[in-house]
Amino acid sequence: MDDQAYSLQYRVEKEHWWYRARTEILLRYLEHRLKGRRDVRILDIGCGTGALLEALAGRYQTAGVEPSERAVAFCRARGLSMVRKGTPETYLPDQPADVATMFDVLEHIPDDTGTLRRVHGFLNPGGHLLLTVPAYRFLWSPQDDIVHHQRRYTARPLRKVVEAAGFTVLHMTYFNSILFPAAVIRRLTSRVVPERPLRDLEVPNPVLNRCLYAVFSLERHAVPFARLPFGLSLLCWAGKV
Numbered sequence: 001m002d003d004q005a006y007s008l009q010y011r012v013e014k015e016h017w018w019y020r021a022r023t024e025i026l027l028r029y030l031e032h033r034l035k036g037r038r039d040v041r042i043l044d045i046g047c048g049t050g051a052l053l054e055a056l057a058g059r060y061q062t063a064g065v066e067p068s069e070r071a072v073a074f075c076r077a078r079g080l081s082m083v084r085k086g087t088p089e090t091y092l093p094d095q096p097a098d099v100a101t102m103f104d105v106l107e108h109i110p111d112d113t114g115t116l117r118r119v120h121g122f123l124n125p126g127g128h129l130l131l132t133v134p135a136y137r138f139l140w141s142p143q144d145d146i147v148h149h150q151r152r153y154t155a156r157p158l159r160k161v162v163e164a165a166g167f168t169v170l171h172m173t174y175f176n177s178i179l180f181p182a183a184v185i186r187r188l189t190s191r192v193v194p195e196r197p198l199r200d201l202e203v204p205n206p207v208l209n210r211c212l213y214a215v216f217s218l219e220r221h222a223v224p225f226a227r228l229p230f231g232l233s234l235l236c237w238a239g240k241v
Helices: 003-012 017-033 051-057 069-077 112-120 142-146 155-164 180-190 206-221
Strands: 041-045 061-066 083-085 097-103 123-134 167-175 233-240
Touching: 003 069, 017 051, 017 097, 017 123, 017 206, 017 233, 041 051, 051 061, 061 069, 069 083, 112 123, 112 155, 123 155, 123 167, 155 167, 155 233
Parallel strands: 041 061, 041 097, 061 083, 097 123
Antiparallel strands: 123 233, 167 233
C-alpha cells in the first residue's frame, strides 16, 4: 500500500467495523488454537500500522516485521517498539517464534510459496502459521489494484501454496460469510459505477458501522471450529513439518 492508504488505515483501524470485527475473530481463533496459553511467541509479518499487533501484544510475547517505513512509524506511535522494518526475505529473528501470523499479506507478495518457505524457517519445531487472504478472483475490483494485490485465493490453490512451503494444513475456512451476498453485489456494481479510491477504508455512518460490526463479529463463534463454504476472506492454520 502507499503512504496515503497507511495513513487512512491508522486513523480508522480501531473504529472501522471490518478491522474491529476481524480482530475479535482472530483473537478468538488464536485463543482456541493455543488452548488459552500465554507463553507463546508470535511473529506478525506485515503488521501494517499495528492495531492488530497491539491487541496480540496484550496477550502474547510479540514481534513484528513490516516493509513500509511509514507503517513502522505508526506502529511506534502505538508503542510497538518490537516492530522492525523489513520483509521476510531480509528479516533475521532474534529467536524462533511459536506462531507466525500473516493477516492479509500473502496476496501482496509476488512469490507467495518462496516467502512462506522463508517464514517456515522462522518457527520453532512444532510451530504454526496463521494467515488470512482475500477470496475469489471474480471479486477483483479497482480497490485490489489500488492496494497492490497480486491475486485473490480460493481454498485449493492456497492449500497447495502452503503445503509446497513445507507446512501441513490443519484447518482452513472461509469467513466474512454472512455479508458475502451483499459484498458480491457491491463488487459487481462497482464495475459499472466506479467507487472512490480507498472507499473500503472509509468509516461508514455510525449506525451502519455498528450494524456491520455486529453482524461480522458474530462469526467469532464459528470461525475457530467451522469450515465455512464461502466468504470474502480465507483463513488457514498450518503446522510446521
